[in-house]
Amino acid sequence: MVKFTDIKGFVFDLDGVITDTSRYHAQAWGQLATKLGVDYPNLGDAVKGISRMDALEMILQKGGLENNYTATEKEALATEKNTNYVQLIQNMSAKDILPGMAAFLADLKREGYGIALASASKNAPTILAKIGLQDYFTKTVDPATLQHGKPDPEIFIKGAQLLDLMPAQCIGLEDAAAGIAGINAAGETSVGIGDPQLLHAAAINFTDTSQVTLANIQQAMNG
Incomplete structure (x- = not known):
């Protein structure tokens, strides 16, 4: 078992860990669904955590429109959704930081820990x-360089490499089961934020971001 004193760096997922953009994704998909004439209750929950093209297919199938568009036209619709989303996130501000995360990042920086971002979102820098x-995030994995998505460990291994650390020296933070699987496969210590039943594979569990502190992580690791 890795000891807390072995830890030198932290590798963060973005969405659901540092901030929550799910409502902006839901709004952007909602705009597209309305344009297509598709009524989709609870659309936000349905598209959470799945790829852009898979989400589009779900909406088209809901409206019985899956055969009405060519592959090229579907790509254009997915691009339109992303354009909507990028416009919406221009309204984001510090109020969108999840509880406790600004203080946690400040603590990590003050204590000299390495900090890296491991997000598949191309909009992460924005x-x-x-x-x-x-x-805080001068070390960010470029999603364009990735060959595999989560639960593959590639993004977390690259995060450790950016910090010049071995995976065993890093803690990875995630809110999704696929991300926890990726952290574990990379050989890093996994911190799951959210429902502990869904994230049961995590080495450490917190139900929400406000519980994520160095002291709480140290206590969990040292038993």
């Missing part, structure tokens, strides 16, 4: 700038 946390 979001970090909007919420005022970009200075």
Whole structure:
């Protein structure tokens, strides 16, 4: 078992850990669904955590429209959704930082820990700038360089490499089961934020971000 004193760096997922953009994704998909004439109750929950093209297919199938568009036209619809989303996140600010995370990042920086971002979102730099946390994340995995998505460990291994650390020296923070699987496969200590039943594979569980502190992590690791 890795000891807390072995830890030198932290590798963060973005969405659901540092901030929550799910409502902006839901709004952007909602705008597209309305344009397509598709009524989709609880759309936000349905598309959470799945790829852009998979989400589009779900909406088209809901409206019986899956065969009405060519692959090229579907790509254009997905791009339109992303354009809507990028416009919406321009309104983000420090109020969108999840509880406790600004203080936690400040503690990590003050104590000299390495900090890296491991998000598949191409909009991550924009979001970090909007919420005022970009200075903490000078080490960010470029999603364009990835061959595999989570639960593959690639993004977390690259996060450790950016910090010049071995995976065993890093803690990874995630709110999704696929992300926890990726952290564990990378050989890092996993911290799951959310429902402990869904994130049961995490080495450490917190029900929400306000519980994520160095002291609480140290206590969990040292028993």
